[in-house]
Amino acid sequence: MLFHITHTHTEHTCPIDNPEGMQSSFGALFPSIAASSVTLVGAWVDQLAHQMFFVIESDDITAIQDAFRPITDAGTIRIQPVGDAAARVAQIMDS
Numbered sequence: 001m002l003f004h005i006t007h008t009h010t011e012h013t014c015p016i017d018n019p020e021g022m023q024s025s026f027g028a029l030f031p032s033i034a035a036s037s038v039t040l041v042g043a044w045v046d047q048l049a050h051q052m053f054f055v056i057e058s059d060d061i062t063a064i065q066d067a068f069r070p071i072t073d074a075g076t077i078r079i080q081p082v083g084d085a086a087a088r089v090a091q092i093m094d095s
Contacts, residue, residue: 002041003064004082005054009075014050021074026052028070036067050075055082 015021033040033056041055058064061079068077 001057001059002082002084003054003056003058004080005056005064005068006078006080007052007054007068007071007075008078009050011050013075015074025071025074029068032070033067037063038067 015025030040030043037058037060039057041057043055044053045051046053056064056067064079065072071077
């Protein structure tokens with residue numbers, strides 16, 4: 001199953017100017033995802049808005065939560081299941 005994940009923090013909690021904070025949060029995130037059973041489809045950033053966006057594939061919510069643990073204290077994470085819009089529209093049209 002695909003999930004769209006949005007991480008948001010503020011300019012006051014952003015670790016960009018804190019090397020230790022960056023290493024323990026975002027610096028640890030991608031290795032944590034790679035070590036998990038979660039498949040990273042893509043990751044994007046809107047740096048000025050202090051947001052990161054991820055599309056991942058997983059059938060295990062606990063694995064998702066564990067993979068993203070390095071940034072859980074750095075801001076708010078929204079995990080949203082998503083599906084293939086074109087496939088769903090085609091399916092509805094064929095009904």
